[in-house]
Structures are given as C-alpha cells and as structure tokens.
Amino acid sequence: MEKLNDTIILRVSKADRERIRAKMDELGVMNMSAYIRKMALDGYCVKLDLQDLKELIRLLRICSNNLNQYAKKANETGSIYLADIQDLQVRLDELWRAAKELLVRLASIS
Structure with a gap:
C-alpha cells in the first residue's frame, strides 16, 4: 500500500x-x-451486504468439520459409511451452487 x-x-x-x-x-x-x-x-x-457470504462461510465450516470427523473415524476404524460420504457430497454440492449464485450476484454489481 x-x-x-x-x-x-x-x-x-x-x-x-x-x-x-x-x-x-x-x-x-x-x-x-x-x-x-x-x-x-x-x-x-x-x-456490500455480505450476509449471504457469511452464511456460506458458516456452512463451509460445518462441512469442513464433518469432513474432519469422517477422516478421524476412517483413521481410527479403517472404514467409514458410504451414506456419510454421500451426505457430505450433497452438502458440498449445495455449497458450490450457493457460491456460484453469490459470485454471479456480486459480479453484476455496477
């Protein structure tokens, strides 16, 4: 600066x-x-009203926490449930969709 x-x-x-x-x-x-x-x-x-971005970050933290828990479980037991991975994938897909929508809205600001 x-x-x-x-x-x-x-x-x-x-x-x-x-x-x-x-x-x-x-x-x-x-x-x-x-x-x-x-x-x-x-x-x-x-x-800028960044409430949507704050919500997105909150959801990313939750998802990251879940992923860490799955990794810990896999390391401890050597296995994890397919349903857990599928749940995480659905949540991540929702986050990507929300992130794309937010970026489109931010890009349209002039």
Missing part, C-alpha cells in the same frame, strides 16, 4: 460535516479520511 504522506486541507461547514458523517454512517464507514479520499477519487462508495 502506498504511504499517505501528502496533506490536503478541506474546510467544510458544520452542516456539511454532519452530512458527511451521516453518509459515512449509512455505509458503515468509520474513517473520514478514507471516505473523503474514496469519494474524491472515485465519486462513490459501495456498501
């Missing part, structure tokens, strides 16, 4: 500062310098 060592002084009215802070709050931005820099350079800020 490039070092920020140049300064620009920007004077605003109290009302303007309050409007800037309100817009930052809408986006969930905490750093005013970063917000103003982004707006000056790009003219917009985007707030």
Whole structure:
C-alpha cells in the first residue's frame, strides 16, 4: 500500500460535516479520511451486504468439520459409511451452487 504522506486541507461547514458523517454512517464507514479520499477519487462508495457470504462461510465450516470427523473415524476404524460420504457430497454440492449464485450476484454489481 502506498504511504499517505501528502496533506490536503478541506474546510467544510458544520452542516456539511454532519452530512458527511451521516453518509459515512449509512455505509458503515468509520474513517473520514478514507471516505473523503474514496469519494474524491472515485465519486462513490459501495456498501456490500455480505450476509449471504457469511452464511456460506458458516456452512463451509460445518462441512469442513464433518469432513474432519469422517477422516478421524476412517483413521481410527479403517472404514467409514458410504451414506456419510454421500451426505457430505450433497452438502458440498449445495455449497458450490450457493457460491456460484453469490459470485454471479456480486459480479453484476455496477
């Protein structure tokens, strides 16, 4: 990341500062310098709702945990049940489908 060592002084009215802070709050931005820099350079800020991604990560953790349990069982007993593997495959297929849908939605953001 490039070092920020140049300064620009920007004077605003109290009302303007309050409007800037309100817009930052809408986006969930905490750093005013970063917000103003982004707006000056790009003219917009985007707030992504990543709840679907958080859910996908949660499901991946569950699936990974299940896979670890199957591997531990296979190492201890030398065998695992076909139904367990099929269940894991169905869950992984669902996760891949959800991931593809999420990526398509994220790619369509403009």
